[in-house]
Every structure is written in structure tokens, then in C-alpha cells.
Amino acid sequence: MIPFNFEYYKPSSIPEAVELFRQLYAQGKNPMYFSGGTEIITWARMNAIRPGAVIDLKSIPECNVIQFQINHLVIGSCVPLSMLTTVNLFPLLSETAQGAADQTARNKITFGGNICGRIYYREAVLPLLLSNSRMLIAGLKGMREVSIHHVFVQQMRLESGEFLVQMITDREYLALPYVHVKKRQIGNVGYPLVTLAALKKDHQIRTAYSGVCAFPFRSIEMEQVLNDPMLSIEAKVDQAIDKLPAPVLTNTEGSAGYRKFVLKHTLIETLSLLEGK
CATH class of the missing domain: 3.30.465.10 (Uridine Diphospho-n-acetylenolpyruvylglucosamine Reductase; domain 3)
Known part of the structure; x- marks a missing residue:
């Protein structure tokens, strides 16, 4: 249950949605847009957000x-x-x-x-x-x-x-060779330790990550190492991990050390699958 009241609006066009936001903001109602609403409901129940009005975009x-x-x-x-x-x-x-x-x-x-x-x-x-x-x-x-x-x-x-x-x-x-790997601590339940998505275009492998750091990212510096033809797969992976853009997460799903271990083996798996394509 959300512990406060708010006004609900469901515009049918982009101009109507924007104008509603302008009016509600001017009235001090701290409006928020939403589409699915699942995360807004979660944060509102925790009193982490408190909009006075919500603007549902699903009819646009x-x-x-x-x-x-x-x-x-x-x-x-x-x-x-x-x-x-x-x-x-x-x-x-x-x-x-x-x-x-x-x-x-x-x-x-x-x-x-x-x-x-x-x-x-x-x-x-x-x-x-x-x-x-x-x-x-x-x-x-x-x-x-x-x-x-x-x-x-x-x-x-x-x-x-x-x-x-x-x-x-x-x-x-849309039709390029790709790999998607999601590793959890146990089975298919819970948040991931590592999610990795990769594409191969023009003989170059691109990688993007979620669950490794406190935000999803793609790192050009990591890709430059991963595509270095002079390095072995293990050397590529070790050097790429050294170029992560932020500290590795530690949370209930796993420690930073364990995440690095999982990330290393996930990258080796990904490169092995894509290098021959």
C-alpha cells in the first residue's frame, strides 16, 4: 500500500503529457512520468519518493x-x-x-x-x-x-x-553474432552476479555489463584489450578486468572477489564463442 495520496493522469498524446507536467510542476505537485509503474510503486511504498501527481504514458x-x-x-x-x-x-x-x-x-x-x-x-x-x-x-x-x-x-x-x-x-x-550470459549465485532465482551481453561487428567484439558495478556500462577501454590480437584469451580477460570503470559490487548476491571470478570465466566463455564467428 502506498502511504500517501496523489493525482493520476493518463494523457493520449506527447504534447498533452508535457503540458500536464508543466502545469502540475507549476502547482508544486512534484509530478512524475511512469509507464509500467512497478518501480515507482516500490519506491513509493518505502517513502523514497513522494510525487503529488503521476502521469501515465501508456496511452500515447x-x-x-x-x-x-x-x-x-x-x-x-x-x-x-x-x-x-x-x-x-x-x-x-x-x-x-x-x-x-x-x-x-x-x-x-x-x-x-x-x-x-x-x-x-x-x-x-x-x-x-x-x-x-x-x-x-x-x-x-x-x-x-x-x-x-x-x-x-x-x-x-x-x-x-x-x-x-x-x-x-x-x-x-539485429542479425549480428551475439552472446548473452547471466550468472546468478543459485539457479535462476534472484538478482545476477554478472550479466554480459556481447556483439561482434566488423571482426570486433563489443561487450556490455550489468551487476558487475553499481551501474550498467559498456567500456571502450575494455573492448580495446579484448580485441588485441597479440594477447591470449586469459591475458585479454585479466587486463580487461583491470580496466573496469568502477569498483566491483559487494552485496547479498556475492562479494567483489567472487564477482570478479565469475566475470573472468564469463568473459572467457564469451570470447571463445565469438572469436570464431
């Missing part, structure tokens, strides 16, 4: 598309994670989304909600980082389309009043 047509537009795959921010797997237009994204939660939760969690969330993992962003996807963002200043690398830096960096509308990925990335 542009936020619900999943289709090809010429040479691009366009996915709306309100598309449920389960739909990504069902439609399966981007196999690496489908596998990554499928591993993010159980089926019941994936029916509620949206693509945009996962990417814009506060929890460490946000695994759905990994294929987008690898494929240099672009983000269509709406806000008080209008619409803007930007590279994911400009707006997702450890987390989504949206300005006040902005929301994510769509993710756009070039078609050439």
Missing part, C-alpha cells in the same frame, strides 16, 4: 510501437519486456529482456521503465549500448533525438519534464 501511441521504419527498428518506451521476447525482432535484446525478471513481472515492466529505473541492473539497456542506439526524448523544450551514449551515463540523464518516447536501432545490428 508513439510509446507503444514496435516496428521497422525503413532501416531502423523503433521500440516505444511503454512496450512490455515480455513483448520484446514475443516479437523477437532483435534476438540479443529479446534474450536480455527475458532474463530481467519472471514472466509475470515482464508483462508489467516496460522497456523504458527498465532503462530509466533506479535499481543497479537495468539490463535492457545493454544491447542498446552495444548497437549505438538513439533515444527519442520529449520535454518542455520539444523533441530531441540523441545517441544513447550522450544521455545514458551510468543512468538516464533526462532534464526536468522530459520522458523517453522511443529507442531507435539500426537494422544492421
Whole structure:
């Protein structure tokens, strides 16, 4: 149960949503956008957030598309994670989304909600980082389309009043050789120790990670080492791990030392699978 009252709005267009935010913000109601709402409910129950109004984006047509537009795959921010797997237009994204939660939760969690969330993992962003996807963002200043690398830096960096509308990925990335590995402490239950997504393009392996550090990331420095033809696989992996962008997590799922051990063997497995493709 959420321990406070709030106003609920469900606009049917992007301009209506943005205007609602402007009005509610001016009234001091601390409005928030949401799509699936699962994470907002969790944080609200913990009194970690306290919006006076919420703006539900699920009735906006542009936020619900999943289709090809010429040479691009366009996915709306309100598309449920389960739909990504069902439609399966981007196999690496489908596998990554499928591993993010159980089926019941994936029916509620949206693509945009996962990417814009506060929890460490946000695994759905990994294929987008690898494929240099672009983000269509709406806000008080209008619409803007930007590279994911400009707006997702450890987390989504949206300005006040902005929301994510769509993710756009070039078609050439959808059929590339890929690997997705998710390692948990026990079986298929609980948060991951390591989630790794990888693509191979133009003979170069790209990797992105979740669960290793306190945020999902792709590291160009790590990729340069992993693609060094002069190094053995083990040397590549050892040197790449030395270039992690932040301290390795220690939490209830596992210690930093154990995570590094799992990451090392996951990377060896990934390189072995992709180097011959």
C-alpha cells in the first residue's frame, strides 16, 4: 500500500503529457512520468519518493510501437519486456529482456521503465549500448533525438519534464553474432552476479555489463584489450578486468572477489564463442 495520496493522469498524446507536467510542476505537485509503474510503486511504498501527481504514458501511441521504419527498428518506451521476447525482432535484446525478471513481472515492466529505473541492473539497456542506439526524448523544450551514449551515463540523464518516447536501432545490428550470459549465485532465482551481453561487428567484439558495478556500462577501454590480437584469451580477460570503470559490487548476491571470478570465466566463455564467428 502506498502511504500517501496523489493525482493520476493518463494523457493520449506527447504534447498533452508535457503540458500536464508543466502545469502540475507549476502547482508544486512534484509530478512524475511512469509507464509500467512497478518501480515507482516500490519506491513509493518505502517513502523514497513522494510525487503529488503521476502521469501515465501508456496511452500515447508513439510509446507503444514496435516496428521497422525503413532501416531502423523503433521500440516505444511503454512496450512490455515480455513483448520484446514475443516479437523477437532483435534476438540479443529479446534474450536480455527475458532474463530481467519472471514472466509475470515482464508483462508489467516496460522497456523504458527498465532503462530509466533506479535499481543497479537495468539490463535492457545493454544491447542498446552495444548497437549505438538513439533515444527519442520529449520535454518542455520539444523533441530531441540523441545517441544513447550522450544521455545514458551510468543512468538516464533526462532534464526536468522530459520522458523517453522511443529507442531507435539500426537494422544492421539485429542479425549480428551475439552472446548473452547471466550468472546468478543459485539457479535462476534472484538478482545476477554478472550479466554480459556481447556483439561482434566488423571482426570486433563489443561487450556490455550489468551487476558487475553499481551501474550498467559498456567500456571502450575494455573492448580495446579484448580485441588485441597479440594477447591470449586469459591475458585479454585479466587486463580487461583491470580496466573496469568502477569498483566491483559487494552485496547479498556475492562479494567483489567472487564477482570478479565469475566475470573472468564469463568473459572467457564469451570470447571463445565469438572469436570464431
